Amino acid sequence: MKSVILAGGLGTRLQPYTTFLPKPMLPLGEKPILEHLIEWSKKNGVKSIVLCVSYLRKTIEDYFEDGKRFGVNIEYAISDKPLATAGQLKTAEKFIDDTFVCMYGDSIYNFNLRNMIKQHKRSKSFVTMSLHEYKTNLPYGVIDTKNTKVIAWNEKPELKVNINMGCYVMEPGVMRFIPKNKPFGMDDVIKKAMSKKLIVSSFISKNGFIDIGNKESYRKANERFIQKLGKI
Numbered sequence: 001m002k003s004v005i006l007a008g009g010l011g012t013r014l015q016p017y018t019t020f021l022p023k024p025m026l027p028l029g030e031k032p033i034l035e036h037l038i039e040w041s042k043k044n045g046v047k048s049i050v051l052c053v054s055y056l057r058k059t060i061e062d063y064f065e066d067g068k069r070f071g072v073n074i075e076y077a078i079s080d081k082p083l084a085t086a087g088q089l090k091t092a093e094k095f096i097d098d099t100f101v102c103m104y105g106d107s108i109y110n111f112n113l114r115n116m117i118k119q120h121k122r123s124k125s126f127v128t129m130s131l132h133e134y135k136t137n138l139p140y141g142v143i144d145t146k147n148t149k150v151i152a153w154n155e156k157p158e159l160k161v162n163i164n165m166g167c168y169v170m171e172p173g174v175m176r177f178i179p180k181n182k183p184f185g186m187d188d189v190i191k192k193a194m195s196k197k198l199i200v201s202s203f204i205s206k207n208g209f210i211d212i213g214n215k216e217s218y219r220k221a222n223e224r225f226i227q228k229l230g231k232i
Contacts, residue, residue: 007105008054029225044113104166111205
């Protein structure tokens with residue numbers, strides 16, 4: 001089995017940090033985000049890695065090379081322009097001939113990938129999505145009505161939803177839903193699979209993930225990792 005890591009984005013929301021470094025190479029503690037992801041994949045038994053690279057790709061290639069230094073095997077799928085999430089995945093098609101893991105290169109995961117893979121195979125799914133149980137409180141009073149009559153007032157209720165963590169277990173057939181050399185979103189791929197009545201399953205985790213989406217979330221994540229280093 002292989003892990004495909006999507007590491008070709010421009011990281012525009014993280015400028016100026018990403019002016020000279022691709023987003024997956026931003027440091028968290030002593031290691032770049034991408035190294036944390038590779039270690040997590042290896043820890044969960046997947047030691048063959050495909051890195052989908054584009055923006056400032058030489059920085060990634062020079063650091064990881066063939067992966068031997070990290071105890072894994074690394075191959076590179078290269079694009080010369082931004083292709084969005086699924087478009088990046090399409091560049092790895094020639095490396096994929098069996099069930100594989102796909103993950104975004106700008107998040108840190110903390111759940112049991114082995115169990116997710118087992119569930120995917122047991123349920124004979126086409127795609128399994130990792131979901132996080134997310135809770136938040138609405139800052140407003142929510143009013144329930146029937147016709148024009150007010151029947152309930154819920155002040156600042158808790159909202160519980162499952163959000164996408166950006167890690168998937170997929171079958172190779174998913175590639176046929178992605179156009180070649182065009183920007184294409186992963187949401188469109190999942191919707192296409194569902195429209196074809198293929199099994200799209202979920203793996204829900206309370207452990208969650210760290211999404212490095214903007215400068216503020218990056219600062220907080222980096223501080224957390226630096227603090228961990230100080231406790232060792």
